[in-house]
Amino acid sequence: MGAGVTVKDVAKAAGVSVASVSRALNGHKNMAEETRVRILKCAERMRYMPNDAARSLITRRTHTIGTILPDLHGEFFSELIRGIDLAARARGLHLLVSSSHGDAGEAAAALRSMQGRVDGLLIMSPHADPVLLRANLPDSLPAVLMNASAGQSRYPTLSIDNYGGALAMTRHLIACGHRRIAFIAGPAGNLDGDERLRGYQDGLAHAGLTHEATVFAGEFTEESGHAAGQELFRCTPRPDAVFAANDMMAIGCLFALRERDLAIPTDIAVVGFDDIPIARYVTPPLTTVRVRIADLGRSALTRLVAEMEAPGASPESSQVLPCEVVVRTSCGQCFGPHNRSKSSNRFPIAVPINMPGRET
Amino acid sequence: MGAGVTVKDVAKAAGVSVASVSRALNGHKNMAEETRVRILKCAERMRYMPNDAARSLITRRTHTIGTILPDLHGEFFSELIRGIDLAARARGLHLLVSSSHGDAGEAAAALRSMQGRVDGLLIMSPHADPVLLRANLPDSLPAVLMNASAGQSRYPTLSIDNYGGALAMTRHLIACGHRRIAFIAGPAGNLDGDERLRGYQDGLAHAGLTHEATVFAGEFTEESGHAAGQELFRCTPRPDAVFAANDMMAIGCLFALRERDLAIPTDIAVVGFDDIPIARYVTPPLTTVRVRIADLGRSALTRLVAEMEAPGASPESSQVLPCEVVVRTSCGQCFGPHNRSKSSNRFPIAVPINMPGRET
DNA sequence: GATCATGATGTAAACGTTTACATCGCTTCG
């Protein structure tokens, strides 16, 4: 008992037809109350559980949404999935996750294998270009892209305001009195990294500091940040601030500078991007740009559900989520407009750039 | 085109029967090579993608495993899912996640909704007692429990060696010369917390230090650790070491002690449990017990697959995963047997307790 | 009392696959 109990079995036990069982289970209207409870009782007693595969086949609804992710490592994806799950759960949707697609072939296989298992797809993948999607996704399957290069796809796209965040952070550093601001870049070709670099460059340009720009190569890893930190000593004059394209590199850099006995932020300021949990616990606490990752996930799912309910209805297909500068102590004394009060180490002040996203 | 293309359509286009299409697609043996390629070409051209719901219905295989988790917050579940995903991917299995089951009813609903969608289940839930499982799971569905109170269920169970880890850490502290060792406990009734407490108590007992035991209440949160750290000043004589039941509390405690200008580890040692990523970045780097979370996930999945392939075959149904003490600097000078060399801040020495799990 | 609307229930088709079995044509061998 348990497995293998079908509507048929329940029908026989209750002395009715399968149709009645189905109706009772799905709470249809035209039923004698007496029959309904009898059927329900039988189902309960027999530990009947509907087979969702069969149900999906006929209703063409799986109540499941799929997520295609490049990786599952680290706080970023953890948060992203959490945001998605939260929103999905609220709507009674299941979550099918697929990750670690090293190459386009794997990504394609992942896309195809979702066929018939999901009602919609949330996609974040470096390989998710329009042609791959076209070839491996039925036209009728709703999907939302996350963090892709926006605008070029027929799918709605959500992304982080990397440019705006980096611009704001650069301005903040300038407002703190820093002039020779170096940047540690992300891996070549990485879209997020490139946008952050652009924000940094424009921030300097707006202040007439283009000639001060110094860019170190980086790979988004702690090690590459550490290397950049050592590299930095070759510069004369030495920069008075370093802006890393993500927090892990900022932390690596921080350690490299401390190994050479530089005081942070007195001798040199260090700031990052992402606001991973670790950021507030290092010494000194890291000033950074907060990205509301869970919000990205939640928004993407919300957008997807809209698409599922009314395909192609929503006009604005592309959306950019705001970031915010989080001032802690690693950026030094602040005299800029953002500096409302001395910020606590452990309970940082969040400075909204645009409209802040809702808190999780 | 794309969606709605069925075997029937492909069959018509290729001028064969649906059976042949199915055979071609699934690579069966008895087929004329010429027919096969013609069918495959047609399928490709029409962008045919099999409907997995229909396939599952007839084959009774979903190639999907479900995970029931209490929550998705934080590094712990991120790592757990990663470990599971890694192992699942290697076997071509999909992952259906379900989380945040506040009460038994939600957990029950989650279990039932997995019916017909998964080939097996990985369950970690405080509500997953035998009777709930019995009522909501078909007898034939393989499942593996993670971190539950072992032994009382008919399902295989995997858990962390909380007791052994805490015991080893307590011994390590004693070996470092500490005597008045306080403990910050987990939330009341939490199984992991209770086991860690027991390990601490036995560790003291073995050294004849039972009279020195001091236990503070905690909730596994940074705040509760902070509170315990303040509480600690009331003790006379003051403890010379604090062992928190998890890292977040250890960190909260660390900050509380520093706020009162105690030097760590000179004035007082602080150690934790879990080895979350933050642990190595705080100042001073935290000595802690490493739990191989991803390994837990991977092992659980491996065990589940074994169960799926040969139900009830494996004799040993319960398994405990080892932990290891990670010596950094927050525990002070070590003269114990574990101390092979002065450990680096950022590249800690791992000290195996039993047999260390494989590295990810 | 015949007609009709109404509400409860049953019958059977449909969803898109896989696969056991039947069929057919060919080769091979006696």
Add this chain to the structure above:
DNA sequence: CGAAGCGATGTAAACGTTTACATCATGATC
């Protein structure tokens, strides 16, 4: 030449649901 064997292919049933439609009893209406 006919039987047997075999390989390629087609036919149809099965998986467990949902649901359009048919049926049937009941009571109301004229």
